Every structure is written in C-alpha cells, then in structure tokens.
Amino acid sequence: MKIARDTWLIFQRHVTLTVRSPVLIMFGLVQPITYLVIFTPFLLPGLASLGATTYADAYRVYVPGLLVAMCLFGGLFSGFGLLAELRSGVIERCRVTAVSRVALLLGRAASDVTVMLAQAALITVLALPFGLRVPLADLVLSYILLALIGLMTTAISYDITLLIKNEQTLGQVINSLSQPLALLAGVLIPLALAPAWIRDVALWNPFSWATNGMRSLYGGNIGDPAVWQGLLVVSVLAVLTILWSARLFTRAVR
Template identity: 60%
Template sequence: MKLLRDTWLLFQRQILLMWRTPMWLFFAIAQPVTYLFLFTPFLQKALVPMGAASMKDVYNIYVPGLLVVMCFYTGLFAGFGLLAEVRMGILERARVTPVSRSALLLGRAARDVASMLVQCALITVMSFPFGLTVPLPNLLFAYVLLTVIGLMATAISYDIALTIKNEGALGSLLNTIGQPIALLAGVLLPLAIAPVWIQKLALLNPFSWATNSVRALFWGSLSDPVVWQGTAVVTVLAVITVILSTRLYSRNVS
C-alpha cells in the first residue's frame, strides 16, 4: 500500500510540473499531426493489397501504427528527463526522504505514460472526421495495450539511461536503434506486404507484435489470436523492464 500511495503522490507532483509548461503538448503532437494529414493520403494505393478500398480503410490501418510509434518514441526518449534529474541532484536529495525508492521511478514513469495517452487520444479524435471507425470496447482495450507499450518503452529508456548515464551517448544509441525497431514494427506500412525475410526478422521485435495487436483491434477483431499474443508478449516484457528499472534506480539512490 505504501508503494501505491507514494507512486500516486509522486505522479500528481510530476503532472503538476508538466502542466506548468503546457507548450509540451503542441510540440509533442506536431509531427504526428503532420504524418496524419500529409502522409496518410498517399497510402491508399499502397494499401490496396491489405484490403484498403477507401480512405476509411487507410486510416484504420495507418492510425494504429501511428499510435504505437508515438508511444514507442515518447517512451524511448524519456530517459533524458531522468538523466536531467540525476544532473540536478534530485537522486541525491531523494536518499533522505521516506518515500519508496521504487515509487520515485514509478511516479515519473506513470507521468510519461499519461502524457503519451493524451497525445494518442488527440490523434484518434482528429482521425474520426476522416473516416476512422473502431468499436468502443476495441478502442478501450487498444488504449490499455498502448499503456503497456508506452510503459515498456519508458522502462527500456530508463534502463539504458541509468546504465550509461551520458546524454550524448544516450541520444546516439537511441537514434541508432530506434528507427530500425520502428520500421520492423510495421508502423508505417503493415509487414504483411513486406518481403518474407523482413516478416521473419520482425518476429524478434516485440513492438511488431504490439503493432499487429493494436491494428487488429482497430479492424474490429477483438477475438483475433494476434491481439492476445501481442498483449502477452508486451506485458511480460514490460514487467521485466520495469523491475529492472526500479532495481537500477534504487541502486542509484541507495
């Protein structure tokens, strides 16, 4: 109970700090909005093999991938904020507080995931006038899955940041690994139209499973095995990465 209470209190504090600079939201969704309005119209012919007979179908195929990549990149770069706290001595001051060491990290991670979901909700709402349709139960479950995806990406970023503790090295590493992971997740185009060797390689990418799951939900296939397979994969990996992050963080503030 103490862990949950401390996490909630720190989450509230982090949200308050974030809303003191509301311009973050504008800059966070600027690029996704650009892709939504200027890239999606090019996809109808490319997605014909996937059954895209209209722009409505295009948005149902593309928007899920866009939401996944938003959670992926937002989470992947969350480590910079954590390193900034290290540089400002927040970890040092945390040593003398009675707050749970794990809650210090989980409260921050919850804030990062909440900001992702706000961005995803805005993009989803913007897509409805263009023909996006998704059953409400499927949409709600998709957002649960996006929460897990965002948490996993954030925890991975924290793991890397707490290991290398260098912003320059962190930026180079994330830029190097981020793009191939995103492309092999099929966020721009479904992997079903990719060469067979890319499809097989993508099976090693947990974000590929996640993208396929969210895309199946947007197509209205809640009972599709892909949904539950992807959910199981990202949930297990999210638990592992969060446990590793909390241990690394606790070690740094001990």
Template identity: 55%
Template sequence: MKLARDTWLIFQRQFLLLIRNPIWIFVGVFQPVMYLLLFAPLLKPALNAPTQAEAYRIFVPGLLVLLAIFGGLFQGFGLIAELRAGVIERSRVTPVSRLALLLGRSLRDVVSLIAQAIIITLLALAFGLTVFIGDLLLAYLMLALIALMTSAVSYGIALRVKSEDALAPLMNTIAQPVLLLSGILLPLTFAPSWLRHVADWNPFSWAVDGTRALFAGDLGNDRVWQGLTIVAVLTAAAVWWAAREFARSVR
C-alpha cells in the same frame, strides 16, 4: 499501501511539472499529426484500400504505437537533467520507495501518451476512421503498456550512462530497427518473406498487428492477445530492471 502512496506522490509532482509546461504534449503530438495529415492521404492508392477510412484503419494504429515507442524511449533526458540538478541525490534521505521513484515518472509518461493518442484518434475520426469504443480502450491499454515499458527502459539506461551525449545515439540506435521491423508505417504483409520472419522477433510488430486488429473490430484475433501478453511480460521485466537501477542510484 506505502508503494501506492509513494507512487501517487511522485506522480503528482511529475504531472504538475508537465501541466505547468503543456507545450511538451503538443510538441510530442506534432510529428504524428503531420504523418496523419501529409502521409496518410497517400496510403489509399498505395495499399489499394477500398476507401480512405480503411487506409486510416491500417495507418492510425501503427502511428499510435510509434508515438508510444518514441514518447517513452526519450524520457530519460529529463531524468539526466534531474540527476545533474541533484534531485535524485536528495531522494536518498527520503523514505520514499525506490520503485515509486520509477513508477510515478513512468505513469506520468503513460498519461501524457494517452492524452496524445486521444488527440490523434479524434483527428482520424474526422477523416472517416471508425472504431468501437471497447476495442479502442483495449488498444489504449496496449499503448499504455508500451509507454510504460519504453519509459522504464529509457530511465534505466539514463541512470547508467548519465549523459545526453551518450543517451541520444543509443536511443536512436534502438529505435531505428524497432521502427523498421514493426510494420508501423506500412503492414509487413507487403514485405518479402525473410523480412517478415525477422520481424517476428520484434515484439512491437506483434503489438502493431494486435492494435490494427482491434481498430478493425477483430477482437478475437490471436494477434491481439499474443501482443498484449508479450508486451505485458516485457513491461514487467523492464520495470523490474529499471527499479533495480533506481535502487542502486538512490542508496
């Protein structure tokens, strides 16, 4: 109960800071919207899709996973600002759970991501995308786990490096191969076999495939449950590691 109460208190404070400056939600969604409006129309001939709606059914799930990955990986910059302002230092004299310090912030990031994902989905529906609500909710669960994982990793690394100058190139170095090996923009079925084998070691490629299967209404596809399982295990590991970093920093 104490962990839940402390997490709720941290979440409330972080969410209040977010809604006081909601421009960040729209800044985060701006780039995906540009991909949706300016890149997705090129996919029907490129993918030889029978309809534009089918092209969106392939592209939008990857775009949402992209939003979850990048939205989470760069949350550590805000934590570094809090470190510099002494917010984390002052947490040492409070009885708040150290795990709650992480979970409250990461859950704020998950809520922000889901809000952005809903905006993207509604825009895609206007372009002819169709998806069953149950499959969509399960896809959002996949996105929430990815956002929780990546934000936890970002916070843990931020506590280690304590510098935006070090965090920015490190996050970009992580994000680039993740992006290229996950089939986010184009399915990896178009890739040579060696690249597909390498991508099998990227957990986000499983998440992308699972999310695409959900948007296609293929709930029984093995990739759905394999992707959810892999992402859930990695999320638990990321939260455990980041919580330890918070515990070390707030002793």
C-alpha cells in the same frame, strides 16, 4: 501501501509539472499530426492489395501504427527527463526523504505513460473526420496495450539512462535502437507488404506483435489472435523491464 501512496505522490508531482508546460506536449504532437494529415492519404494506393478501398480504410491501418510509434519513441526518449533530474540533484534530494525508491521510478513512469495516452487520444479524435471509427471495447483494449507499450519503453529508457548517464551517448543509443524497432514493427507500412525475410526478422521484435494487435483492434477484430498475442508479449516484457529498472534505480539512488 506505502509504495502505492508514494507512487501517487510522485505521479501527481510530475503531472503537475507537465501541465504547467503544455507547449512541450503540443510540440510532441506536431510530427504525428503531420503524418496523420499528409502522409496517410499517400498510403491508399499501396494498401489496396490489403483490401483498403477508402481513406477510412487507410486510416484504420495507419493510425494504430502511428500510435505505437508515438509510445515507442516517447517512451524511449523519456530517459532524458530522468537524466536531467539526476544532473540537477532532484533525485539526490529525494533520496534523503522517506519516499520509496521504487515509487520514484513508478510515479515518473506512470506520468510519462499518461502523457503518451493523452497524446494518443488526441490523435484518435483528429482522425475521426477522416472516417476512422473504432468500437468502444476495442478502443479501450487498444489503450491498455498502448499503456503497456509505454511502460515497457519507458522502463527500457530508464535502464539505458542509468547505465550511460551521458546526453550525447544516450541520444545516439536511443536513435540507433528506435529506428530499426519502429521500421521492423511496420508502424509506417504494414509488414504484410514487406519481403519475407523482413517479416521473419520482425517476429523477434515485440513491437511488431503490438502493432498487429493494434491494427486488429482498430479494424474491429477484438477476437483476432494477434490482439491477445500482442498483449501477452508486451505484458511479459513490461513486467520484466520494470523489475529490472526498479533494481537499477534502487541501486542508483541508494
């Protein structure tokens, strides 16, 4: 109970700080909105081989990939916020309080994931005028999948931050990690259009399973095995990365 209460307190603190800086959230939406409005129409001819005949079809294929990309990049870059608090002494001051060390991690991670989901919801709403329609049950399950992706990437980012603790090196590592993961997940163009060897390599990328699951949900195919495979893969990895992060974090602020 103490961990849950402390996590809620830390979550409230970080959400309050985020609400006071809405400009940061809006700047984080500039690139996704640009891709949503300008890039997606270019995909229609290329997606014709997958059965896309209208712009609504193109958005059903592209928007779920875009949302996965947002959670992937947003989660992996969340470590910079943790590093800033480590450098400014915020974590050090929290260490002398009775707040649970694990709660310091979980509350912050929950706040980051909440921001990602809010941004994803806005992108989904903005896609409605372009013909995007998603059944409610599929939409709810897709956001559960996005939350798990956000938790996993946030935990990975915290792990890397706690191990490196250097802004320049952290940026290089995150960029080197995020780009191939995103491309091999098919967030821009479905992997069905890729060469066979790329599809084989992508099988080792958990984000490709998540993207396939998201596209099935946005296509209204909640019973597709890809949905449950993506949920299973991401759920297991999210639990493992959070446990590892909690262990590293507890050692770092002891």
